[in-house]
Amino acid sequence: MLNAKRKQTAIVVLLVLLALAVAFISLSIGSVSVPLPEVLTALLTNGGGESGMIVTGFRLPRVIAAMLVGASLAVAGALLQGVLRNPLASPDVLGVTGGASVSVVAFMTLTTGLSIHWVPFIAVAGAMATGSLVYILAWRKGVSPYRMIIIGIGISTAAGAMTTLLLISGPAYLAAQVLNWTTGSLYGTNWSYVSMLWPWVALLIPLSLLCARELNVQALGEETAVGLGSRLQLSRFFALLFSVSLAGVAVGVAGALSFIGLLAPHMVRALVGHSYRLLLPASAAAGAIILLLADLAGRMLFQPLDIPAGVFTAGVGTPFFLYLLFRKRRGGLRG
Amino acid sequence: MMAEQSARKGRMLTMLIAGAFLLLVSMLASILYGLRIFGLRDLWQAYSAFDGSTEHLILTNTRVPRTLIAAIVGASLAMAGAIMQVLTKNGLASPSLFGINSGASLFVVAALVMGGGAFALKQLIWFAFIGAAAAAVLVFALGSSGSRIEPSRLALAGASIAAFGTSMTSGLILVNKQSLDDALFWMIGSVSGRSLEHLELVLPYIGTGMLCCMLVARALNVMALGEENAMGLGMRMKYVQMVSAAAVILLAGSAVSVAGPIAFVGLVVPHLCRAVTGNDHRWLLPYCAVAGAILLVTADTLSRFIVPGKEIPVGIATAIIGVPFLIRVARRKKDA
Numbered sequence: 001m002l003n004a005k006r007k008q009t010a011i012v013v014l015l016v017l018l019a020l021a022v023a024f025i026s027l028s029i030g031s032v033s034v035p036l037p038e039v040l041t042a043l044l045t046n047g048g049g050e051s052g053m054i055v056t057g058f059r060l061p062r063v064i065a066a067m068l069v070g071a072s073l074a075v076a077g078a079l080l081q082g083v084l085r086n087p088l089a090s091p092d093v094l095g096v097t098g099g100a101s102v103s104v105v106a107f108m109t110l111t112t113g114l115s116i117h118w119v120p121f122i123a124v125a126g127a128m129a130t131g132s133l134v135y136i137l138a139w140r141k142g143v144s145p146y147r148m149i150i151i152g153i154g155i156s157t158a159a160g161a162m163t164t165l166l167l168i169s170g171p172a173y174l175a176a177q178v179l180n181w182t183t184g185s186l187y188g189t190n191w192s193y194v195s196m197l198w199p200w201v202a203l204l205i206p207l208s209l210l211c212a213r214e215l216n217v218q219a220l221g222e223e224t225a226v227g228l229g230s231r232l233q234l235s236r237f238f239a240l241l242f243s244v245s246l247a248g249v250a251v252g253v254a255g256a257l258s259f260i261g262l263l264a265p266h267m268v269r270a271l272v273g274h275s276y277r278l279l280l281p282a283s284a285a286a287g288a289i290i291l292l293l294a295d296l297a298g299r300m301l302f303q304p305l306d307i308p309a310g311v312f313t314a315g316v317g318t319p320f321f322l323y324l325l326f327r328k329r330r331g332g333l334r335g
Numbered sequence: 336m337m338a339e340q341s342a343r344k345g346r347m348l349t350m351l352i353a354g355a356f357l358l359l360v361s362m363l364a365s366i367l368y369g370l371r372i373f374g375l376r377d378l379w380q381a382y383s384a385f386d387g388s389t390e391h392l393i394l395t396n397t398r399v400p401r402t403l404i405a406a407i408v409g410a411s412l413a414m415a416g417a418i419m420q421v422l423t424k425n426g427l428a429s430p431s432l433f434g435i436n437s438g439a440s441l442f443v444v445a446a447l448v449m450g451g452g453a454f455a456l457k458q459l460i461w462f463a464f465i466g467a468a469a470a471a472v473l474v475f476a477l478g479s480s481g482s483r484i485e486p487s488r489l490a491l492a493g494a495s496i497a498a499f500g501t502s503m504t505s506g507l508i509l510v511n512k513q514s515l516d517d518a519l520f521w522m523i524g525s526v527s528g529r530s531l532e533h534l535e536l537v538l539p540y541i542g543t544g545m546l547c548c549m550l551v552a553r554a555l556n557v558m559a560l561g562e563e564n565a566m567g568l569g570m571r572m573k574y575v576q577m578v579s580a581a582a583v584i585l586l587a588g589s590a591v592s593v594a595g596p597i598a599f600v601g602l603v604v605p606h607l608c609r610a611v612t613g614n615d616h617r618w619l620l621p622y623c624a625v626a627g628a629i630l631l632v633t634a635d636t637l638s639r640f641i642v643p644g645k646e647i648p649v650g651i652a653t654a655i656i657g658v659p660f661l662i663r664v665a666r667r668k669k670d671a
């Protein structure tokens with residue numbers, strides 16, 4: 001028992017190290033490849049020379065953004081799956097992605113002359129607004145997982161319908177631009193995105209980790225949780241708040257990436273078990289790895305085209321996930 | 336007790352008949368109203384004294400086919416959705432979770448990329464059906480251990496296969512931009528622009544699927560109570576699960592091949608109907624068929640009027656009609 005736990009903790013540490021290693025490698029390869037020692041020098045000397053400029057000026061912000069976004073989405077998904085006690089829950093289900101999309105598309109089609117730099121803020125605002133709307137509509141002497149899920153589906157479907165409606169009544173060139181955004185991409189991410197993103201992530205992921213104990217208790221069932229002194233509605237509120245905020249800022253920077261929020265938590269569940277204390281950090285690492293690899297694939301596979309990372313998140317993640325599912329065949333993978 | 340039960344039975348039957356009547360009315364409205372408005376007499380004459388005029392052609396070649404397709408596709412998707420939700424024991428499940436939509440889309444786009452413009456809609460229907468079935472069989476195989484389905488495993492296998500298919504599809508489209516326009520026509524999901532000939536291709540499969548549904552309806556009631564109960568009552572889980580999965584593939588696969596990926600109907604209608612019938616699948620499944628048909632037919636009619644002079648994708652209209660009902664049902668439900 002103790003041994004198993006030690007092994008699982010080791011896996012979490014290993015995942016974090018793996019994420020850093022993948023990040024390091026991402027810095028070195030690209031249309032111009034920079035040898036690993038030079039990457040290290042560039043990082044230590046803060047970007048001298050031409051290759052240093054490529055590493056710290058262009059690749060580093062993109063790599064950091066990929067890690068932060070991937071980690072945020074995965075933690076947001078894990079929190080939601082815990083609160084809603086549904087293995088199929090993800091930030092999409094609560095309308096976070098849909099709300100962000102509809103507000104971005106509305107911004108692009110209805111306003112003219114406003115800078116594109118507003119897009120992340122618009123997306124975050126849209127995500128938070130939809131998240132709150134779902135929460136309010138699902139409130140009836142407290143929120144219940146069933147109501148949150150059903151109303152979330154309704155609201156995100158409505159948001160999707162509004163997005164399409166705006167798209168077909170707007171000019172045609174916007175459709176391509178918006179499609180790029182809804183697939184999710186890290187193209188053109190610079191330091192200003194990173195500086196917007198990291199304070200949120202640095203605040204919200206530790207706060208999410210504080211929910212771990214509460215989520216473990218709630219996994220035992222509602223009655224048991226209340227019996228053990230859990231303040232169900234309060235902890236639900238905070239877990240949902242952290243989850244929606246994390247997903248909101250992630251979507252704001254990288255667009256509507258799906259898959260990571262839904263499946264990264266399940267991947268690590270097969271590796272580190274069901275305790276949220278380990279599950280949340282492991283999810284963060286796994287999410288970062290998936291998005292780093294997907295972004296790398298998008299940069300490298302069809303050069304000189306830069307394919308949105310969202311195309312590859314499922315491509316990178318699914319084979320590994322299916323392997324885990326297959327391996328666990330006898331043990332039974334529980335949500 | 337007995338009297339109470341037969342009263343419930345009577346009430347259920349009355350409501351079902353009322354629903355069927357409502358369906359007929361909405362189908363009639365869908366045939367008659369649109370950019371051009373017809374009267375009942377025009378419809379009668381279009382079939383009794385067809386004279387080849389534009390009006391008669393619109394009625395027989397456009398309006399009637401799309402109304403029938405909407406009704407049958409809506410019914411199929413809703414029934415398939417209800418079964419998916421029992422099989423996975425998850426209210427978030429829908430036929431698209433079985434990988435049906437993304438498998439069909441992937442095969443259609445692949446066919447367009449490889450064959451150029453060589454394929455007509457009729458051939459694409461087969462590609463779509465094969466894609467849907469292939470994805471679903473894969474999900475079914477991954478989601479079962481031994482030969483029995485494990486609900487949560489099925490849901491996860493489905494979610495990841497669906498995501499994988501979607502990402503492959505976007506990849507294909509991005510690499511080969513020319514296929515985009517052809518693919519988009521199919522991928523938006525619509526009941527217009529199809530003819531009765533297309534429906535006839537899949538009608539036998541849909542019929543078989545519905546038959547499968549009704550065969551397992553009673554068994555699904557027991558399954559919904561939980562696996563232990565079902566086994567305890569001596570149910571042959573394996574057999575029931577196989578027939579249910581076949582029903583989902585036949586119904587949703589056919590619907591998607593004809594109309595493209597229409598997502599919301601299969602998810603929402605079972606929830607709406609369950610509010611009336613409870614978990615009794617002998618009633619739930621026919622209710623779903625009728626309500627799904629009504630939803631898609633009405634949505635298709637509405638889609639002609641929302642933006643003046645332009646038809647919008649039917650998916651928007653299903654959301655406009657369905658979402659308010661869904662929220663109301665969720666808020667009214669007491670015990671959850």
